[in-house]
Amino acid sequence: MSLNIVVNHDKDKNLWVFVPEGEIDIYTSSKLKKEVLYNFENNKADILIDGKQLNYIDSTGLGALISILKRLKENEYKIYLSNLRPNIRKIFDITELDKLFIIRGEDSE
Amino acid sequence: MNRDRIYLQIPKKPDFISLVRLTSSGIAYTMSLNVDDIEDIKVSIGEACVNSLMLNNEDEISLLFELDDNKLSIGVSGVREIIPEELEERKERELGLLIIKSLMDEVVFNEDGIRMIKYIEDDN
Numbered sequence: 001m002s003l004n005i006v007v008n009h010d011k012d013k014n015l016w017v018f019v020p021e022g023e024i025d026i027y028t029s030s031k032l033k034k035e036v037l038y039n040f041e042n043n044k045a046d047i048l049i050d051g052k053q054l055n056y057i058d059s060t061g062l063g064a065l066i067s068i069l070k071r072l073k074e075n076e077y078k079i080y081l082s083n084l085r086p087n088i089r090k091i092f093d094i095t096e097l098d099k100l101f102i103i104r105g106e107d108s109e
Numbered sequence: 110m111n112r113d114r115i116y117l118q119i120p121k122k123p124d125f126i127s128l129v130r131l132t133s134s135g136i137a138y139t140m141s142l143n144v145d146d147i148e149d150i151k152v153s154i155g156e157a158c159v160n161s162l163m164l165n166n167e168d169e170i171s172l173l174f175e176l177d178d179n180k181l182s183i184g185v186s187g188v189r190e191i192i193p194e195e196l197e198e199r200k201e202r203e204l205g206l207l208i209i210k211s212l213m214d215e216v217v218f219n220e221d222g223i224r225m226i227k228y229i230e231d232d233n
Contacts, residue, residue, distance in 0.1 A: 026159050027123040056130075058155050059208060063201035087148050094211040095204050 003028035005035050014045045021053035024061030033064040052083040080104050115174040126158045149212040156205040161187035180228045188223035
């Protein structure tokens with residue numbers, strides 16, 4: 001039970017793509033926040049978090065995503081979420097964070 | 110009434126919360142709960158443990174699983190419904206409680222912590 005993060009920078013779209021593999025929980029959420037913001041500070045661009053390999057997220061993980069969102073907004077950049085599995089999409093629905101984040105492939109974009 | 114009890118105690122460290130989630134899924138699976146309910150239990154117990162870890166001063170978190178024919182009840186020690194105003198992660202903790210209350214069928218707070226219940230539906 002851990003978290004691996006695959007990082008890519010799409011030069012054509014000037015977009016950071018992060019693919020978290022595993023679980024974003026109290027043990028791993030600070031790793032996600034550090035990794036994403038480190039890359040963002042080095043090269044400012046919009047960010048896509050692709051949830052295709054994400055199995056689980058808890059409230060500390062949501063907190064990490066909210067911190068990332070705030071930092072990007074201060075710099076007038078956007079964060080997108082995509083390919084969220086139904087169990088994770090449900091957590092965004094319950095917490096109404098689906099209204100705060102742009103979830104790709106849905107009407108909210 | 111067929112009530113079996115399982116006790117689990119973990120050190121108050123983030124390292125062991127995934128173990129609790131895994132154990133809970135296993136227990137729920139043996140009770141023939143459906144996949145969605147098992148996921149709800151796993152998420153809720155994870156949130157309860159995070160709450161206890163952040164808001165309680167004990168060295169350990171104690172869990173009690175009570176297995177009935179028609180329901181699974183889970184008690185987690187040290188979980189608090191009232192989040193201190195000054196806590197930096199206050200918003201996160203409130204999200205955690207919201208998730209638990211949304212996913213479980215019954216949630217009761219008492220002086221020891223929290224008790225959460227998931228009922229087993231007939232169509233499982």
